[in-house]
Amino acid sequence: MSACILRVFLQRAAVMRKAAQQTFSQTRMFPQCVTEINTHSRGINTFTSSLRAEEKVAIHFLNRDGKRISVKASIGDSLLDVVVNHDLDIDGFGACEGTLACSTCHLIFEEAVYKKLGPVSDEEMDMLDLAYGLTDTSRLGCQVCLRKELDGMILRVPDVISDARVDSEKESSTAPPKV
Amino acid sequence: MKRMTMINFMKGSVMKIHRLSRAYRCLSAEGGVRVFSSASGPRVCVVGGGPAGFYTAQQLLKARQDAIVDIYERLPVPFGLVRFGVAPDHPEVKNVINTFTQTAQHERCSFYGNVNVGKDVTIEELRRAYHAVVLSYGAEGNRSMKIPGEDLSGVFSAKDFVGWYNGLPSNKELCPDLSSETAVILGQGNVALDVARILLSPVDMLKETDITQNSLAVLAGSNVRRVLVVGRRGPLQIACTIKEVREMVNLPNTGADMLPSDFEGIAEALKDLPRPRKRLTELMMKAVKEGRDDKDQKCWGFRFFRSPVEVIAGADGRTATGIRLALNKLEGSGEGTRAVPTGQLEDLECGLIISSIGYKSFPIDPTVPFDPRRAIVPNAMGRVQDTTGLYCSGWVKRGPTGVIATTMNDSFDTARVLVQDMEAGEVDLSVNKPGAQAITALLRTRGVRTVLFPQWEKINAEEEKRGKSLGKPREKLLDVDEMLKIAWS
Numbered sequence: 256m257s258a259c260i261l262r263v264f265l266q267r268a269a270v271m272r273k274a275a276q277q278t279f280s281q282t283r284m285f286p287q288c289v290t291e292i293n294t295h296s297r298g299i300n301t302f303t304s305s306l307r308a309e310e311k312v313a314i315h316f317l318n319r320d321g322k323r324i325s326v327k328a329s330i331g332d333s334l335l336d337v338v339v340n341h342d343l344d345i346d347g348f349g350a351c352e353g354t355l356a357c358s359t360c361h362l363i364f365e366e367a368v369y370k371k372l373g374p375v376s377d378e379e380m381d382m383l384d385l386a387y388g389l390t391d392t393s394r395l396g397c398q399v400c401l402r403k404e405l406d407g408m409i410l411r412v413p414d415v416i417s418d419a420r421v422d423s424e425k426e427s428s429t430a431p432p433k434v
Numbered sequence: 435m436k437r438m439t440m441i442n443f444m445k446g447s448v449m450k451i452h453r454l455s456r457a458y459r460c461l462s463a464e465g466g467v468r469v470f471s472s473a474s475g476p477r478v479c480v481v482g483g484g485p486a487g488f489y490t491a492q493q494l495l496k497a498r499q500d501a502i503v504d505i506y507e508r509l510p511v512p513f514g515l516v517r518f519g520v521a522p523d524h525p526e527v528k529n530v531i532n533t534f535t536q537t538a539q540h541e542r543c544s545f546y547g548n549v550n551v552g553k554d555v556t557i558e559e560l561r562r563a564y565h566a567v568v569l570s571y572g573a574e575g576n577r578s579m580k581i582p583g584e585d586l587s588g589v590f591s592a593k594d595f596v597g598w599y600n601g602l603p604s605n606k607e608l609c610p611d612l613s614s615e616t617a618v619i620l621g622q623g624n625v626a627l628d629v630a631r632i633l634l635s636p637v638d639m640l641k642e643t644d645i646t647q648n649s650l651a652v653l654a655g656s657n658v659r660r661v662l663v664v665g666r667r668g669p670l671q672i673a674c675t676i677k678e679v680r681e682m683v684n685l686p687n688t689g690a691d692m693l694p695s696d697f698e699g700i701a702e703a704l705k706d707l708p709r710p711r712k713r714l715t716e717l718m719m720k721a722v723k724e725g726r727d728d729k730d731q732k733c734w735g736f737r738f739f740r741s742p743v744e745v746i747a748g749a750d751g752r753t754a755t756g757i758r759l760a761l762n763k764l765e766g767s768g769e770g771t772r773a774v775p776t777g778q779l780e781d782l783e784c785g786l787i788i789s790s791i792g793y794k795s796f797p798i799d800p801t802v803p804f805d806p807r808r809a810i811v812p813n814a815m816g817r818v819q820d821t822t823g824l825y826c827s828g829w830v831k832r833g834p835t836g837v838i839a840t841t842m843n844d845s846f847d848t849a850r851v852l853v854q855d856m857e858a859g860e861v862d863l864s865v866n867k868p869g870a871q872a873i874t875a876l877l878r879t880r881g882v883r884t885v886l887f888p889q890w891e892k893i894n895a896e897e898e899k900r901g902k903s904l905g906k907p908r909e910k911l912l913d914v915d916e917m918l919k920i921a922w923s
Contacts, residue, residue, distance in 0.1 A: 346496075347842050347843070350530050350533065350838065350839065351527060354529060355526065356526035356527045356529070359842065377680065380713065381675070384676055384710035386839075
């Protein structure tokens with residue numbers, strides 16, 4: 256459990272440092288799972304929490320090629336952790352390594368599951384708005400942590416194949432770029 | 435006929451490999467040879483070591499377990515605009531460097547820095563040495579405003595300004611004069627907002643980033659208190675993304691200085707907008723409403739419906755003291771909305787003008803097709819027009835727009851298309867190609883010495899060391915000769 260908290264913390268260290276610098280209180284980049292794990296572990300002794308870490312849930316990814324990838328993953332891990340730790344073959348997933356600076360870990364949830372995930376931060380919404388194939392039940396995998404209630408969920412990896420020619424014509428010809 | 439014999443000969447040689455079990459096992463260890471007509475596997479050359487080049491290489495190495503990929507880069511240092519374009523206060527975006535480093539360290543990938551393709555070696559020579567060449571050299575130029583006074587002192591392109599604070603060797607002498615209170619940025623994309631944010635951020639926040647020490651010193655003495663970001667169309671056509679606007683809204687001690695009249699009729703249009711555009715517009719409207727606090731020492735704001743017509747010179751005739759803008763109205767709708775001048779003019783007093791109206795690719799070599807109007811290499815899904823074996827990815831392929839994920843996806847697409855062409859026989863793999871062996875020999879005869887990835891790692895270590903003593907992630911080397919000295923030490 257502590258290792259997984261540490262990893263989640265490390266991944267978001269940059270984001271949180273930045274959040275701390277912001278003087279505006281409305282900025283809250285604290286990913287929900289980190290805060291949840293915090294409050295969660297405070298009440299229980301380390302023995303139970305290490306037992307809890309052994310608890311696994313089943314997740315099924317529907318990859319871009321239509322293939323289904325099923326894994327058993329630890330509660331508390333983010334979906335980005337799951338993809339990285341299980342070395343799942345999803346091209347370009349998690350380019351910014353879970354720091355809310357890209358939208359490459361975009362996943363589409365079933366509506367009922369999406370509702371269980373809780374509120375989405377403005378910063379996550381901002382990055383989702385740049386994602387290909389955005390839907391009403393889209394989330395960033397780096398911001399969703401596994402809980403027992405999510406056992407058996409099915410996630411769709413959105414298709415990223417785009418017609419670059421149409422894209423560039425759609426964009427303003429004077430739109431300054433950004434990598 | 436000759437070709438048939440060649441293929442038969444190659445097939446024969448593969449059969450021999452089958453029998454030589456050790457050699458066969460050796461090849462299998464690399465993932466197996468899928469196309470038996472080429473014993474050594476396809477050799478691909480990538481021109482440009484920025485995100486497009488690295489993402490193309492990554493996908494090629496993955497999709498073809500026998501491909502050998504060499505990346506050539508003009509500078510001694512890799513990563514292109516991730517190093518020289520991404521803002522210093524966006525270190526999260528630079529995490530992609532970790533993946534690029536893995537690619538560069540892949541056993542079938544090599545990085546050759548300090549090679550100026552088009553000068554040190556031609557595209558024709560590369561095409562002869564490799565089965566395929568991918569152009570991923572980006573957009574090093576900038577679109578000019580084409581207005582009188584553009585060359586006055588105090589006027590910069592955003593490309594140069596960004597290059598200056600990010601340590602691009604060719605921009606190290608820029609030294610902009612930041613003594614004026616108002617700065618005007620022309621263009622409203624993410625680069626424009628990066629520049630605005632760097633100009634208004636507290637130096638205490640910047641000094642912990644990898645911004646160069648010399649630019650930090652200039653920014654510490656800056657008098658700029660007000661930054662106006664000008665665009666020819668309206669709030670609904672703005673090119674930047676919401677993250678960058680939110681960062682402006684959240685800048686400490688900085689309020690929004692907007693013109694509520696620019697937002698007339700926008701509230702009514704909101705409900706029909708797609709979610710991303712709607713949220714971006716709502717955020718801007720919130721900034722208009724909140725405006726400027728009495729405590730705010732600095733301010734920023736968008737100015738919509740304005741096009742630059744002339745940079746106004748001061749009494750000395752050499753220095754910019756303002757900009758003349760033509761007011762516009764919009765015609766048409768949707769993506770085709772155009773700005774049309776109303777005939778009214780407006781002068782804005784400012785001593786710093788930064789034009790951020792877009793980057794531009796240049797042709798690399800006279801043998802490569804180039805579309806001067808769109809400033810890209812003409813292509814169909816990454817296949818360069820009329821040129822077998824030549825491909826492109828990134829900004830030379832689709833123009834200088836989009837976020838890093840856009841370049842990632844389009845580079846993956848180009849790599850997939852190239853692999854498809856190899857499998858369909860469109861790219862001829864029946865002959866062995868010498869690859870880097872021939873090119874490095876050629877470069878040696880021309881007195882060009884390359885910087886390999888482990889040599890870049892020496893530069894990297896030195897930069898990190900210098901950064902550490904300053905409390906920064908790195909202090910970039912600004913001089914190419916110094917980079918080379920450390921690389922080859």
